[in-house]
Amino acid sequence: MDKVLDLIKTRRSVRTYDAKKVESSKLKALSDIMEENTKGPFGSAIRFKIIHASESTENELKKVVSYGNIKGAAIFIAGTVKTGEKSMEDFGYSMEKNVLMATSMGLGTVWLAGSLNRSNIALGMNASKDEVIPAISPLGYAADKRSIMDKVVRKVSGGDNRKEFGKLFYLSNLSAPLDKSVCSNYYEVLEAVRLAPSASNKQPWRIIKDSDKNVYHFYMDENKAYNNVFKDIKIQNIDMGIAMCHFELAARELGLEGSWLAENPNLEAGELVYIVSWKG
Numbered sequence: 001m002d003k004v005l006d007l008i009k010t011r012r013s014v015r016t017y018d019a020k021k022v023e024s025s026k027l028k029a030l031s032d033i034m035e036e037n038t039k040g041p042f043g044s045a046i047r048f049k050i051i052h053a054s055e056s057t058e059n060e061l062k063k064v065v066s067y068g069n070i071k072g073a074a075i076f077i078a079g080t081v082k083t084g085e086k087s088m089e090d091f092g093y094s095m096e097k098n099v100l101m102a103t104s105m106g107l108g109t110v111w112l113a114g115s116l117n118r119s120n121i122a123l124g125m126n127a128s129k130d131e132v133i134p135a136i137s138p139l140g141y142a143a144d145k146r147s148i149m150d151k152v153v154r155k156v157s158g159g160d161n162r163k164e165f166g167k168l169f170y171l172s173n174l175s176a177p178l179d180k181s182v183c184s185n186y187y188e189v190l191e192a193v194r195l196a197p198s199a200s201n202k203q204p205w206r207i208i209k210d211s212d213k214n215v216y217h218f219y220m221d222e223n224k225a226y227n228n229v230f231k232d233i234k235i236q237n238i239d240m241g242i243a244m245c246h247f248e249l250a251a252r253e254l255g256l257e258g259s260w261l262a263e264n265p266n267l268e269a270g271e272l273v274y275i276v277s278w279k280g
């Protein structure tokens, strides 16, 4: 894989796809990787599959293709996760690895968790009762010219904007925005989080750095109404898993060792919801 930090900078949501077919060698390479990508950091069981639109019994995927804002995609990555504690974070983390791998192959993707008829996709996935399909992504070459709907969606979701560094990352508590100079090598790691995709680009990730150790506590700035639109599927918890993926891959690439531990430090964090800590 290319340098993860570069992939993270290059990736952006692709909603208009070219007619050019994805080479079977690339699909095979991705399938092989997905076969190994079966467990998130919290241990939930995950399955991914590449689905061709025509395979779906009800042609649901075809409908997704023509539905609203996605144009021209014929192939999708779909995934299931067994429901349970932190399963959404696990799914976000694991699916984002696929997204970055596709990016490294020059392929476009876009996370889709909104307008999906999951029951029909479930047929293609052979999903069991205790599995859910939190999101899917089309897979294909980006078209040179984006559709008008694509442009509208991008503008509405503000896909190109990201919150400032100091509005996402803090030192010890929420009253002290983190200064670049304090986090040295972790600056790039946090930048990798800042560039992550998130549902409606809401960027719910907040990270509080320990005052003197390389310990980073992850919190979710939850929009309760939004996060609970779909019963079992918590889209902002998925966002948190995506942030963990970017953080960990960037840290490892920079040679920064560490591991995840979910142990609430009980910091003064207002309404933020504690998720996990990185112990560097």
Ligand SMILES: Cc1cc2nc3c(=O)[nH]c(=O)nc-3n(C[C@H](O)[C@H](O)[C@H](O)COP(=O)(O)O)c2cc1C
Binding pocket: 011, 012, 013, 014, 015, 069, 110, 111, 112, 113, 114, 115, 135, 153, 157, 158, 159, 160, 195, 196, 197, 198, 199, 200, 201, 235, 238, 239, 242
């Ligand atoms: C969990 C999740 C769900 C998403 N669901 C949708 C969706 O249903 N439809 C859509 O067009 N984009 C969806 N997106 C894409 C976001 O709008 C996009 O990532 C964000 O605006 C940032 O733009 P970027 O990915 O180009 O950096 C989703 C993203 C995430 C992470």
